Amino acid sequence: MLNSFDDFKHFILLMGVSGSGKTTIGIKLAKKLDLPFVEADDYHPESNIKKMASGIPLTDQDRIPWLQKLSSVISHYPGGCVLACSALKGSYRNILASRLNRPMSVFLLQGPREVIEGRMEGRDHFMPPRLLESQLETLELSPDIHTLDIQNSPDQLVDEVIKILNIERS
Numbered sequence: 001m002l003n004s005f006d007d008f009k010h011f012i013l014l015m016g017v018s019g020s021g022k023t024t025i026g027i028k029l030a031k032k033l034d035l036p037f038v039e040a041d042d043y044h045p046e047s048n049i050k051k052m053a054s055g056i057p058l059t060d061q062d063r064i065p066w067l068q069k070l071s072s073v074i075s076h077y078p079g080g081c082v083l084a085c086s087a088l089k090g091s092y093r094n095i096l097a098s099r100l101n102r103p104m105s106v107f108l109l110q111g112p113r114e115v116i117e118g119r120m121e122g123r124d125h126f127m128p129p130r131l132l133e134s135q136l137e138t139l140e141l142s143p144d145i146h147t148l149d150i151q152n153s154p155d156q157l158v159d160e161v162i163k164i165l166n167i168e169r170s
Contacts, residue, residue, distance in 0.1 A: 010035075010080040011100055012161070015087040016109035017135040019116045021150050021157070022084035025109065028158045030082040038077075040085030043069050057134035060091075067095040075099035088138040107161055108141070111150035 012029065014022045023039055030037035048062050067087075074081055078101060087093045087106075097104045113136070146164050148157050 010165070011074060011077075011097070011102055011104040012080070012082045012165075013087060013093065013096065013104055013106045014082065014084050014109060015093070015106060015145075016150075017086065017088070017116060017139065018131070020109035020111065021154065022086075022109055024154050025148075025157050025161075026082045026084035028154055029161055032158055032162070033082070035079070036077050036081040038070070038074055038081050038083045038085075040066075040070055040083060040087075043073065052131060055131060057131055057138075063092065064095065067092050071096050071099045075101075086135065088135060089140045090142050093142075105146070105165060106144060107146045107148055107164075109148050109150050109157070115150060 012033075012035070014026045014029070016022055023041075026037050026039070029035075044066055048058055048066060051058060051062065070083070070085060074083055074096065080102060083096070085096065087096060093104075093106060146161075148160055150157070152160070
C-alpha cells in the first residue's frame with residue numbers, strides 16, 4: 001500500500017489534449033484526496049489565449065514560460081496537488097516536475113478523436129476544435145504515463161487513479 005487518504009501527499013498530473021476531461025477529473029480527484037487543484041489554463045498569459053483562440057497552435061517558445069510559472073505554482077504545495085495540464089511533451093512534464101520535493105504521477109486522459117471533438121465543440125473554451133490535430137501531433141508518450149480511457153465515467157476514472165496509486169482509505 002502506498003498511503004492512506006489521510007496521509008497521501010503527492011503530485012498528480014492529469015494530462016491530455018483539450019477536451020479530454022482533465023479539469024473535470026482533476027476537481028473530483030483533488031476533492032477525494034483532499035489535495036489542492038491547479039488548473040493550468042488559469043496561468044496562460046493573455047498572448048497565449050489570444051493565439052489559441054485565433055486557431056494558431058502554441059510553440060515551445062510560447063509554452064516554456066507558462067510551464068515554468070506552473071512549476072513554481074505547484075512547488076508551493078509541499079503536500080502535493082492535482083494539476084490539470086496538457087503537458088503533451090516529455091520536456092514539458094520535466095519542466096513541471098523540476099521544482100518538486102516529491103514524485104509526480106502522470107495520467108494521460110485519452111479516447112477516440114470523435115469523442116474529444118464532440119466535447120470541444122460543446123463547450124465555451126478558448127481552444128477551438130481545429131487545434132486538436134496539432135495537439136495530437138505534439139503528444140509524446142513515455143513508459144511512466146498511466147493511460148485512462150475517457151469513455152469511462154468521471155467517477156470510474158477517479159477510482160482508477162486511486163487504484164493505480166494503490167491508496168487505501170483509512
